[in-house]
Structures are given as C-alpha cells and as structure tokens.
Amino acid sequence: xxxxxxxxxxxxxxxxxxxxxxxxxxxxxxxxxxxxxxxxxxxxxxxxxxxxxxxxxxxxxxxxxxxxxxxxxxxxxxxxxxxxxxxxxxxxxxxxxxxxxxxxxxxxxxxxxxxxxxxxxxxxxxxxxxxxxxxxxxxxxxxxxxxxxxxxxxxxxxxxxxxxxxxxxxxxxxxxxxxxxxxxxxxxxxxxxxxxxxxxxxxxxxxxxxxxxxxxxxxxxxxxxxxxxxxxxxxxxxxxxxxxxxxxxxxxxxxxxxxx
Amino acid sequence: xxxxxxxxxxxxxxxxxxxxxxxxxxxxxxxxxxxxxxxxxxxxxxxxxxxxxxxxxxxxxxxxxxxxxxxxxxxxxxxxxxxxxxxxxxxxxxxxxxxxxxxxxxxxxxxxxxxxxxxxxxxxxxxxxxxxxxxxxxxxxxxxxxxxxxxxxxxxxxxxxxxxxxxxxxxxxxxxxxxxxxxxxxxxxxxxxxxxxxxxxxxxxxxxxxxxxxxxxxxxxxxxxxxxxxxxxxxxxxxxxxxxxxxxxxxxxxxxxxxxxxxxxxxxxxxxxxxxxxxxxxxxxx
Numbered sequence: 001x002x003x004x005x006x007x008x009x010x011x012x013x014x015x016x017x018x019x020x021x022x023x024x025x026x027x028x029x030x031x032x033x034x035x036x037x038x039x040x041x042x043x044x045x046x047x048x049x050x051x052x053x054x055x056x057x058x059x060x061x062x063x064x065x066x067x068x069x070x071x072x073x074x075x076x077x078x079x080x081x082x083x084x085x086x087x088x089x090x091x092x093x094x095x096x097x098x099x100x101x102x103x104x105x106x107x108x109x110x111x112x113x114x115x116x117x118x119x120x121x122x123x124x125x126x127x128x129x130x131x132x133x134x135x136x137x138x139x140x141x142x143x144x145x146x147x148x149x150x151x152x153x154x155x156x157x158x159x160x161x162x163x164x165x166x167x168x169x170x171x172x173x174x175x176x177x178x179x180x181x182x183x184x185x186x187x188x189x190x191x192x193x194x195x196x197x198x199x200x201x202x203x204x205x206x207x208x209x210x211x212x213x214x215x216x217x218x219x220x221x222x223x224x225x226x227x228x229x230x231x232x233x234x235x236x237x238x239x240x241x242x243x244x245x246x247x248x249x250x251x252x253x254x255x256x257x258x259x260x
Numbered sequence: 261x262x263x264x265x266x267x268x269x270x271x272x273x274x275x276x277x278x279x280x281x282x283x284x285x286x287x288x289x290x291x292x293x294x295x296x297x298x299x300x301x302x303x304x305x306x307x308x309x310x311x312x313x314x315x316x317x318x319x320x321x322x323x324x325x326x327x328x329x330x331x332x333x334x335x336x337x338x339x340x341x342x343x344x345x346x347x348x349x350x351x352x353x354x355x356x357x358x359x360x361x362x363x364x365x366x367x368x369x370x371x372x373x374x375x376x377x378x379x380x381x382x383x384x385x386x387x388x389x390x391x392x393x394x395x396x397x398x399x400x401x402x403x404x405x406x407x408x409x410x411x412x413x414x415x416x417x418x419x420x421x422x423x424x425x426x427x428x429x430x431x432x433x434x435x436x437x438x439x440x441x442x443x444x445x446x447x448x449x450x451x452x453x454x455x456x457x458x459x460x461x462x463x464x465x466x467x468x469x470x471x472x473x474x475x476x477x478x479x480x481x482x483x484x485x486x487x488x489x490x491x492x493x494x495x496x497x498x499x500x501x502x503x504x505x506x507x508x509x510x511x512x513x514x515x516x517x518x519x520x521x522x523x524x525x526x527x528x529x530x531x532x533x534x535x536x537x538x539x540x541x542x543x544x545x546x
Contacts, residue, residue, distance in 0.1 A: 166350065170353065170355070172343065175343055175373060177340065191358065
C-alpha cells in the first residue's frame with residue numbers, strides 16, 4: 001500500500017532486517033512486562049504507517065484458526081493453582097497465563113509481518129532480499145537469479161488473474177459449467193480454463209525471455225540499478241530506536257521473573 | 261418483435277466497496293430481430309461490459325435485459341441457456357482453444373447444450389464451413405493453426421451453438437487487412453443466410469460503416485446515439501467529442517462539401533465515394 005510515512009521511507013534492507021529482529025525479540029520475551037514493552041513498540045510502528053488499524057486486524061483472520069487452537073491447547077498445559085477440572089482435563093492459572101501470552105505473541109507477530117508487506121513495494125522487497133542474501137553467493141547460490149524470478153513471479157500475478165477471468169468468461173459463454181457439481185466434476189470442468197492458461201503462460205514466458213535478451217539482459221553480473229538503495233538518516237534513526245527497544249526488552253527479561 | 265432489449269441498465273463494478281466504478285449508466289435500447297448492429301465507443305466507454313451483460317456473464321446492478329421479450333435473469337439458475345441463445349465471441353477468442361482437435365473444440369459448446377452426436381457433427385461441419393475452415397484442418401490440433409485460422413476456429417465454436425443473437429467483440433483485432441476483409445465477409449454472409457441478429461463491437465469505423473444497419477454509440481458508460489450509419493456519421497462533431505471519428509472516406513466527402521464541391525457527405529464506403537466523386541467530376545466537365 002502506497003504511503004509516505006516514516007515507516008514507508010525506511011530502506012527496504014533495514015526494514016527487513018529490523019522486522020526480522022523484532023520477530024526474534026517477540027520470542028525472546030519471557031514475562032508480561034517485556035511482552036507489553038514490545039507490543040507497545042509494535043503498536044506504535046503500526047500506527048505510524050498511517051494504514052487503518054482495521055487492515056491489520058483483518059490480516060489476523062488468516063491465522064485465526066491457529067491462534068484459537070494454540071490458545072485453547074495452552075490452557076490445559078502448565079502448572080499452578082487448579083481453576084477447573086474435569087476428569088483428566090484441568091485448567092491451571094499457569095495455563096491461562098500461557099494461553100494469553102501465546103495469543104498476544106502470535107497476533108503481534110502477524111501484524112508486525114504485515115507492516116513489511118503493507119509498506120514496501122514488491123520490487124523494493126525483492127531488491128532488499130537480494131542485497132541481504134548476498135553473502136550466500138559465496139556458497140554458490142545464484143542470488144540475483146532468485147530475486148529476478150521472484151520479481152517476475154510477483155509482477156505477473158495480476159496479469160494471470162486477469163487472464164484466468166477472461167478465459168473463464170469465454171468458456172462460460174460456450175456453456176461451460178464451472179460452478180456446480182461435485183469436486184471431481186468441478187476439477188474436470190477446469191480443464192478448458194487451465195489448458196489455455198498454461199499455453200499462454202508459456203508463450204508469455206518465451207516472449208518475456210526474448211524481450212529481456214533484446215535488451216541485453218544476461219544475469220546480474222555488472223548490472224546497475226535504476227533505483228539505488230541508500231541508507232539515509234531515516235534508517236539510522238530507525239536502527240537506533242530499535243536497538244534501544246530491544247535493549248529494554250532484554251533488561252525487563254532479566255529484572256522481572258519469567259512466566260513462560 | 262425485438263430480439264434484445266435493454267431497459268435502464270446500470271452496472272457498477274465492485275458495488276459497495278471503496279473501488280466502486282460505474283461502467284454503465286441508464287442504458288436503454290431495443291434491437292430488432294435479424295438486425296445487424298454495430299457498437300462503437302472509445303476505450304473504457306462500457307462496450308465490453310455491455311456485451312457481457314447481454315449474455316448474462318454479468319448481472320445488471322439496476323434495470324433489466326430482455327431476450328425475445330423475457331427478462332434473462334427471471335430464472336437465475338437457467339442463465340446457461342441464455343448463453344446458448346446469445347453467443348458471445350470475446351476479443352482475441354483464440355485464447356479459449358483447448359481441445360486436442362479443432363473438431364472437438366468447435367463441438368465444446370454444442371456438447372454443453374446436450375445435443376445428440378449427429379446434431380453436433382452437423383453443427384460443427386456447418387460452423388466450420390461458415391467460418392471458412394478447411395475440412396482437413398478439423399482433425400489438427402488447434403495449436404498448430406495460424407493466427408487467422410485460430411481466430412476463425414474460435415468463432416466457429418460459438419456459431420456452432422446456433423445462437424439467436426451473435427455478439428462479436430472486436431473480431432478483426434490484430435488480423436492483417438486481407439484476413440480482416442475475409443472474416444467480415446464471412447460474418448456478413450452468415451448474417452444474410454441465417455438471418456439472425458448480429459452485434460459487432462469494433463474500433464474500425466470502416467468495418468462498422470460497411471456492415472451495420474444501425475450503430476450504437478457509447479460514451480462514458482452512456483448511450484450517446486443509436487441510429488442508422490448515415491445519421492450517426494453525419495454527426496461528426498459529436499462523435500469527435502466522444503473520442504471517435506467518422507470513416508476516412510466520409511471525412512473526405514465532408515471536406516469536399518466544405519470546399520463547395522457537390523457530393524453526398526454521408527457516403528460510407530470507398531466504392532460509393534468513388535462513384536460520387538466521379539459523378540461530380542463528370543457534372544463539372546459537362
């Protein structure tokens with residue numbers, strides 16, 4: 001999602017790195033004080049993106065099942081005072097603590113990950129990843145190629161969706177029944193959509209390869225960039241603030257007793 | 261009786277979301293049985309939305325569409341039958357080919373209609389003949405055909421359903437001039453022999469002027485004009501406002517009239533134009 005907030009402007013590399021660290025530190029938290037500190041920090045980041053908070057809540061719905069499942073499961077583990085018991089099942093105060101802790105932890109994690117995808121364009125994201133993966137080159141991994149494949153894949157998702165829609169309409173116009181019947185019939189009914197889609201994807205891939213070669217693309221060696229990534233003052237500030245917050249979390253972890 | 265009638269049709273994409281966009285607004289028209297209607301309009305004027313509404317791929321947000329006097333959305337479960345009656349050929353229809361042989365691909369529509377094998381065979385062969393596909397090509401894979409042949413095979417796939425109304429969305433786009441003329445001739449011939457209703461969407465004013473009885477001009481999701489070719493193309497100022505133009509020969513004739521030469525400014529084809537100019541030339545030289 002486009003925007004001009006402070007978070008949007010942070011260099012993609014710094015953002016990926018800091019958010020990864022943030023995820024690690026959410027896991028490092030051992031007690032409610034440090035969890036509160038990091039949740040507050042995450043909330044501030046989310047509000048700073050100036051994208052409606054509801055958007056972030058909506059991102060939770062994809063993992064809602066996981067959150068509920070782990071939450072309930074954790075209720076029955078742990079020790080402490082028994083609050084409720086039925087045969088071998090018992091809920092303890094420790095279990096309630098665990099459940100609340102885990103639920104907050106997963107929710108915050110998910111929302112923080114959304115910050116990255118909401119405020120960084122796919123191109124910036126892959127560029128950033130390419131830079132961060134550079135060390136892997138020493139191991140013989142073709143980092144540039146991987147990044148290029150990712151960029152192209154992301155770029156063509158909307159194109160393919162549009163084309164699927166067009167082909168489905170064309171086959172529906174010829175009376176193809178894509179909406180009714182059992183699973184087997186439906187899968188079979190998709191053949192008239194999938195074959196043209198695959199054929200045109202191959203054709204498009206060929207065209208794209210030729211077009212890239214016509215512009216003398218031959219891999220990443222010696223290739224310059226149109227958009228040069230720069231570490232700016234913004235990134236330095238972001239780094240310093242993050243380090244301070246992470247330090248605080250470690251401090252709280254040591255000072256207050258662990259509950260999990 | 262009217263073959264197709266649209267009454268105050270409105271269509272909004274993404275209704276109720278923040279991306280709401282009205283593609284058609286209170287469009288009404290009536291197309292008679294056996295009529296050849298051309299639909300023109302600038303990109304984004306709502307032509308493609310309109311044709312998808314006519315065969316029930318999209319449902320109007322407001323208003324209704326009548327086929328042979330009955331609302332097509334009267335029984336939403338029977339919408340497939342409407343699609344057999346209103347055959348729609350999409351832009352670049354060659355992308356819909358998928359079967360192993362051309363024959364099987366043309367038979368896809370009739371098969372979905374649940375016809376008998378003999379009837380299907382009859383229809384496939386007659387559709388292939390109408391679109392000028394050689395009998396020998398029927399057993400080839402559709403992916404081995406040339407661009408123009410693929411296009412014709414895909415059109416045959418719709419014609420084989422023997423629809424009451426045939427709608428073609430830019431059938432000549434991307435074809436070479438010869439292929440274009442040949443295809444248009446086939447469509448005209450099909451219209452003459454079957455005597456059914458044909459709607460042709462096109463960017464080429466020349467194609468439309470040559471074939472259509474009446475022309476529906478769309479602009480910004482609204483019906484701008486709906487009249488005979490002569491009347492529509494004599495209104496060139498309004499057409500230009502809608503981002504369209506008159507056929508080149510009509511433009512020449514209009515310019516000649518401006519210069520004070522006595523010719524008919526509503527001429528639509530090069531042939532008529534040639535005759536008009538020669539007649540004016542003879543009149544002048546006695």
